[in-house]
Amino acid sequence: ETGVTQTPRHLVMGMTNKKSLKCEQHLGHNAMYWYKQSAKKPLELMFVYNFKEQTENNSVPSRFSPECPNSSHLFLHLHTLQPEDSALYLCASSQGRGTGDEKLFFGSGTQLSVL
């Protein structure tokens, strides 16, 4: 148990569907992240929120839309996805101090399949 909970664990959706991924952290952290993990590839940073403000959008297509209503919750809204978007989507949190030794705490991820 890392203190970061993601739902759902698995999601299958068609290219015309709209769905949302949810992340909640119970660690009192101020920064939250979305990462994409594809097989045999490095984790790709998608979005960063610090104190509820989006501080990073790593050239992510607009079919992915993040939302951070408060420091404990993070959503990733999905619409008109492509099959190549199939991957494990990981949420993470950290204290938000911006120091070199700041650790990320990850959720178990949502395994997304786009048909």
Added chain:
Amino acid sequence: GQNIDQPTEMTATEGAIVQINCTYQTSGFNGLFWYQQHAGEAPTFLSYNVLDGLEEKGRFSSFLSRSKGYSYLLLKELQMKDSASYLCAVRGDDYKLSFGAGTTVTVRA
């Protein structure tokens, strides 16, 4: 851009030692992390190095040489539960973490 290389797969026998190497070329350096990720689970923090040398934590040790852009994670007295993917990550001068693709370690009985 950031470039972090680590082997794709390694196999070792229970009770043995395995060394996972990581080389990096990044814009600046503010620390190197190792994470462990079991299949279907969250990556979890193992170690952090920012100064040259060896950091020991039980059966796991991590080494860093900043001048060589090199680190390794040493797993001693391997157990079956150590079968997992091990991720090397470097924090650059923009304070973002860049990850390698991970090394899958399989421990055989």
